[in-house]
Amino acid sequence: MIQQIYPSPSHEYEFELNKDMHFAASHYIPHEDAGDCQKVHGHTYYANITIGGNELDDSGFLIxxxxxxxxxxxxFDHTLLNKDSLFSDEDPMKFPTTEVVxxxxxxxxxxxxxxxxxxxxCLQVFLRETPTSYVIYRPKKGRVS
Structure with missing residues (x-):
């Protein structure tokens, strides 16, 4: 993940901060179309979080x-994502798919x-689930969640 290039979101902020991290977590997707992913399995997720802003805080940080x-x-590290209160086994929009995570x-x-x-x-979250599969989430402008 070090020195990886990520797609950059378009913005007009003066500052753009990017934080790379990884966390190990398990999950399952409670839907028949998920195939083998209906079974509990784990990943080492790699995330890049992009934050923008025009002003710094009183310590000189964007964050x-x-x-x-x-x-x-x-x-999230070393957890079963399905057990987190932000995910659900009932609501497909809250299944812990890479997109939803x-x-x-x-x-x-x-x-x-x-x-x-x-x-x-928060301008963008790049989340890699496997070496060959990732999702980019960018909230619509002017919309928070």
């Missing part, structure tokens, strides 16, 4: 990298960013 890692890694990561980050006075924005 401290450690806060991003704490929000995501601490919550990427969107959920963005929403968690944005919820934290919304508490900051300088208003940074």
């Amino acid at each position: 401290n990298f450690k806060h991003i890692k704490k929000l995501i890694h601490k919550r 990427a969107k959920t990561v963005c929403e968690i980050i944005q919820e934290h960013l919304d508490t900051l006075e300088h208003h940074p924005v």
Whole structure:
């Protein structure tokens, strides 16, 4: 993951921050179309989170990298994603697919960013599930979750 190039979201912010991280988690997709993925299995997810903003906080950060890692890694590393309250076995829009996990990561980050006075924005979450499969989630402009 080091020195990987990710697709860059279009924006006009002065600052763009990118945080790479990984977390190991298991999941299953509770739908017959998921085939073998209906069974519990695990991945080492690789994530790149992109945050933009025009102002820095009083410590000179758009956001401290450690806060991003704490929000995501601490919550999801070595867990069964299906057991997290943000996912559901009943609602297909909340099954822990790579798409939904990427969107959920963005929403968690944005919820934290919304508490900051300088208003940074989560622009993109790139989430790799396997060496050959990844999802990019970009919230629509002007829309938070």
